[in-house]
Amino acid sequence: xxxxxxxxxxxxxxxxxxxxxxxxxxxxxxxxxxxxxxxxxxxxxxxxxxxxxxxxxxxxxxxxxxxxxxxxxxxxxxxxxxxxxxxxxxxxxxxxxxxxxxxxxxxxxxxxxxxxxxxxxxxxxxxxxxxxxxxxxxxxxxxxxxxxxxxxxxxxxxxxxxxxxxxxxxxxxxxxxxxxxxxxxxxxxxxxxxxxxxxxxxxxxxxxxxxxxxxxxxxxxxxxxxxxxxxxxxxxxxxxxxxxxxxxxxxxxxxxxxxxxxxxxxxxxxxxxxxxxxx
Amino acid sequence: xxxxxxxxxxxxxxxxxxxxxxxxxxxxxxxxxxxxxxxxxxxxxxxxxxxxxxxxxxxxxxxxxxxxxxxxxxxxxxxxxxxxxxxxxxxxxxxxxxxxxxxxxxxxxxxxxxxxxxxxxxxxxxxxxxxxxxxxxxxxxxxxxxxxxxxxxxxxxxxxxxxxxxxxxxxxxxxxxxxxxxxxxxxxxxxxxxxxxxxxxxxxxxxxxxxxxxxxxxxxxxxxxxxxxxxxxxxxxxxxxxxxxxxxxxxxxxxxxxxxxxxxxxxxxxxxxxxxxxxxxxxxxxx
Numbered sequence: 001x002x003x004x005x006x007x008x009x010x011x012x013x014x015x016x017x018x019x020x021x022x023x024x025x026x027x028x029x030x031x032x033x034x035x036x037x038x039x040x041x042x043x044x045x046x047x048x049x050x051x052x053x054x055x056x057x058x059x060x061x062x063x064x065x066x067x068x069x070x071x072x073x074x075x076x077x078x079x080x081x082x083x084x085x086x087x088x089x090x091x092x093x094x095x096x097x098x099x100x101x102x103x104x105x106x107x108x109x110x111x112x113x114x115x116x117x118x119x120x121x122x123x124x125x126x127x128x129x130x131x132x133x134x135x136x137x138x139x140x141x142x143x144x145x146x147x148x149x150x151x152x153x154x155x156x157x158x159x160x161x162x163x164x165x166x167x168x169x170x171x172x173x174x175x176x177x178x179x180x181x182x183x184x185x186x187x188x189x190x191x192x193x194x195x196x197x198x199x200x201x202x203x204x205x206x207x208x209x210x211x212x213x214x215x216x217x218x219x220x221x222x223x224x225x226x227x228x229x230x231x232x233x234x235x236x237x238x239x240x241x242x243x244x245x246x247x248x249x250x251x252x253x254x255x256x257x258x259x260x261x262x263x264x265x266x267x268x269x270x271x272x273x274x275x276x277x278x279x
Numbered sequence: 280x281x282x283x284x285x286x287x288x289x290x291x292x293x294x295x296x297x298x299x300x301x302x303x304x305x306x307x308x309x310x311x312x313x314x315x316x317x318x319x320x321x322x323x324x325x326x327x328x329x330x331x332x333x334x335x336x337x338x339x340x341x342x343x344x345x346x347x348x349x350x351x352x353x354x355x356x357x358x359x360x361x362x363x364x365x366x367x368x369x370x371x372x373x374x375x376x377x378x379x380x381x382x383x384x385x386x387x388x389x390x391x392x393x394x395x396x397x398x399x400x401x402x403x404x405x406x407x408x409x410x411x412x413x414x415x416x417x418x419x420x421x422x423x424x425x426x427x428x429x430x431x432x433x434x435x436x437x438x439x440x441x442x443x444x445x446x447x448x449x450x451x452x453x454x455x456x457x458x459x460x461x462x463x464x465x466x467x468x469x470x471x472x473x474x475x476x477x478x479x480x481x482x483x484x485x486x487x488x489x490x491x492x493x494x495x496x497x498x499x500x501x502x503x504x505x506x507x508x509x510x511x512x513x514x515x516x517x518x519x520x521x522x523x524x525x526x527x528x529x530x531x532x533x534x535x536x537x538x539x540x541x542x543x544x545x546x547x548x549x550x551x552x553x554x555x556x557x558x559x560x561x562x563x564x565x566x
Contacts, residue, residue, distance in 0.1 A: 007376050011410075011436040012402060018413035032419050077308050083301035091309045093552050098312050100544045102497030104514045105537040108521035109319050112530050120318060120335045156312060157559070164560035178290075184297065209403045216499040216514070220521045234500075237408045242504060247412055254409035261404045269397070 016258070023251035034248070042252035052253055054228055055236035058143070062232060063211055066147045066154075071204055073151065074158025075196070081159070082166050092163060095156040103153055107220025110149045111136065139229035142222050146230045149217050154210070158203055165199040201272040208268060212261050233257055316541070323534035330530050345535040355516065355536065362512040364427050365502075366495035369434035374488045376435075377442025378480075382472055384443065385450035386458070396447070402440045410436055411504045418505060425509045433501040438491045445558055449483045450476065486554030489547050496544060513540050 023042050025034035046052050081091045098106075114121050114135035122132040135145045169192065177187050215234040218224055224231035224239070231239075237257070241250035321337075322330055323346070329339040349355045384395060414433055415424070423429045453476065461471040477484070499514040506512065513536065520533045548555060 005380065007372070007432075007435055008402075008439055011432050011439075012405070015410045015413040015417070015436075016405065018417065019409050022413065022416070027416075032416055077305070080301045080305035080308060083298050083305060085298075085302050087302075087306070091305055092556070093549055094309050094313060096548050096552055096555065097316060097545055100493055100497075100548045101316065101537075101541050102499075102514055102517070102544075104497070104499045104518050104521070105319075105540060106315075108517055108533050109315050109537060111521060112322070112528065112533065113315055113318060115528065118331045118333065118335075123334055152312065152315065160556050161559050164556050205400075209400075212404065213406055215408070216518070219499070220518055223522055234406060234408050237406075238411070238500065238504075241408070241412050242415075247416065250408070251412050254406055254412060257406050258404075258409050261406060262401060265401060265404045269400070 019251045019255060022248055023255050025248055027245075027247045029245060032247075038248075042248045043256070045249050046253045046256060049249075051228065051231075051236065052233075055231050055233040058229070058231055059212075059214075059233045061143060062147060062150070062214065063208075066150050067204065067207060067211055069147070070151050070155050070158050070207060071200065073155045074203075075162045075200065077155065077159045078162035078166055082163055092160070095159050097156075098153060099156040099160070101153065103216040104220045106149055106153045107217045110145070110152070111221050114145060136222055137226055139226055142226055142230050146218055146221060149221055150211070150214065153217065154207065158207060161203050161206075162196075162199070165196060165203075169195055198272070198276045201268075201275050205265070205268050205272060209265065212257075319534045319537055319541075322530055323538045325531065327531055345531040346539070349532065349535055349539075355513070355539075358511055358513050358516050359539075361427065361506075361510050362496060362514075365430045365434065365510070365512060366492045368427065368431040369438055369495045370488050370492035372431065373435055373438035373442050373491050374484060377439045378446045378477075378484060378487075379472070380439070381443040381446030382450050382476065384447045386455070399440045399443055403437065403444075405436075407437070407500050411500055414501070415504050425506045425511075427510045429505050430501060430510060430512070433505060434495045434498060438494065441494070442487055442491060445487050446480075446483070449480060449487075453479070482554055483558070486551040486558050489551050490555060490558060493544050493548065496540075 022034045024037060024039060026036040026038050027033070028035040077095075081088065081095070101109075113119050116122065116132065116134055116137065119135075121135065125131040125133065133141055135141050173191055173195075174187060177191055182190070213234060214232055215238065218230050218232050218235050222230045224235050228236075233253075234257075237250045237253050240246045240253070324341040324343065325336070325339055326342050326344065329336050410433070414429070418424045418426075418429050457475050457479075458466075458468070458471040461475050462468075466474065497514055498512075499518060502512045502515050503518070506515065517533065517536055517540070520529055520536065523529065
């Protein structure tokens, strides 16, 4: 316990504390140390910055579309690949592969696939008379693209968890329902989903904790563009801190994000618990 | 009687159709998910003139030129070694510290153990950017920028909570009689942990270690912020290639470096796939 507590203190609690400290200060760019106490100024600057709000709404849109999509696809695919046949092991193992492709590679590869001139995606949809789509250059498509790439990278993660969860469902309940003449649609809605609710909720929380940190896919695929159409909040703060060297404002912004994330996570955890108790 | 037989007959036929549907659409989904990776592999062995063509070429004379170029005249091997040192170091430290802490949380009757559990989970929600800024400033002040150890410590921030969480669930599932028996034989708690618990948890520990190494292997933000040359890692190289707007898209380099980065991870992940999936599922649920 002690070594972990010490390490976590040094690497987690101390930096967070230091962030709080510099968020109330002004950073001297000659020495890179905080030198003047400015109170809530940095927070006010952050809250008055439209670009900060824009990046928050980009993040919000990404989360609202990507998370449900990934949860749905993940569980649906898990249901499909859990059909017992001799290739099942191979199919399931294959789903591990996209999951361990580094997000930055995923972003880069998809950027290549979706290239407006030479990308294979536009060629393929062109053969059936569609497109060409400006996947990365049009603000709306770029957002869709980021969601698509993220979904490609993370759906297998949900699928694998879901596929393990589906195997733990009690068989006899389904057999009993089948004898009673229930069709699979009724079984899905009346038995499978209610039994899976705690698992779905827990997976959602884990995925949420990962998704709020999303940074590398947007950086590699669109670099936040076009304009700032796909600049998620983490990317925005990163640019503010390490390109514009506005460390104090970035500290204030990242603390705002930290608090919002914690509050929402708390709400989700509470919600998960309530769902678990109801079933 | 005959009516029942017919009904169960249709039922069975429907079930068989559903099963076929599941199998085939599962295979299709799987192929769709693997296509981008297949295209990466194909592009990585193309010559430059075969990459930029319309329609995209499926048949071409394969070459390993890009691989050879990147492995010989470039600093890529050095970056790979860095990545290996950092990911390995962070993985080992996290598994030792995290497993011990996870064990303590699972067994030692502590007041507030639930609170600690919730705190660990919450710590996974701390945005890395909130840590990257102070780490950069402090590392800069202490002259620790661009050093392996700095990146290793930075990775511990997200790996230790992750390992603690997984291993706590794992240790909780072990019967307590194991340690009790050891104590009767005169083992201390430490002795019991190292002689009894660690050996039987080895598969779980190993897969958690591998998964931690994978997470560190592909990390980008801290690597971008805390290193620039000497300790820089492969994801930084890739983000450089992908974001290179001056020289345009170097797809050969992107796919070759990407492939070299992905292959070792895929092999490791497939080796421990059974544990990996179980670990993922436990990581999501066991509190």
